[in-house]
Amino acid sequence: MKMVDDHHDLFSESLETLKKTGVRITPQRKAVLNYLVESEVHPTADDIFQSLSSDFPNMSVATVYNNLKLFKQTGLVKELTYGDASSRFDFNSVPHYHIICSECGKITDFQYPALEEVEHLAGLVTDYEVSHHRLEIYGVCPECQKEK
Numbered sequence: 001m002k003m004v005d006d007h008h009d010l011f012s013e014s015l016e017t018l019k020k021t022g023v024r025i026t027p028q029r030k031a032v033l034n035y036l037v038e039s040e041v042h043p044t045a046d047d048i049f050q051s052l053s054s055d056f057p058n059m060s061v062a063t064v065y066n067n068l069k070l071f072k073q074t075g076l077v078k079e080l081t082y083g084d085a086s087s088r089f090d091f092n093s094v095p096h097y098h099i100i101c102s103e104c105g106k107i108t109d110f111q112y113p114a115l116e117e118v119e120h121l122a123g124l125v126t127d128y129e130v131s132h133h134r135l136e137i138y139g140v141c142p143e144c145q146k147e148k
């Protein structure tokens, strides 16, 4: 989730982060990163490939995927996995939760204070060493409601 005006800053900051980790900045890599910063949806590797393939005829889905893996390693993006469906990628700026449309599969961001006490309680009652949690809300998005 990001504010519209901040796209440019986010993009240049992310490029800096990549450069610091010694990653070579290729035009394709830049384009994939930019797509993620601008994207309001949570694209799959294939979505990104589809929309960039006209600009980069030599690019493959594997290239996109490798870039996404790299961005994930540097902490720029989060990978969202949902069962068997292909992973979706989320540019990791502001911490947020997701609400998912059960009709079309769209994922929308919303912000809510981090539920840290749940992690604490879970650790306490189970003796697990808690690393993180995932909260998803399901429903029908406004567009799908209109189609009924």
Ligand SMILES: [Zn+2]
Residues within 6 Å of the ligand: 101, 102, 103, 104, 105, 106, 140, 141, 142, 143, 144
């Ligand atoms: Zn929907």
Ligand SMILES: [Zn+2]
Residues within 6 Å of the ligand: 001, 042, 090, 096, 097, 098, 108, 109
């Ligand atoms: Zn998100």
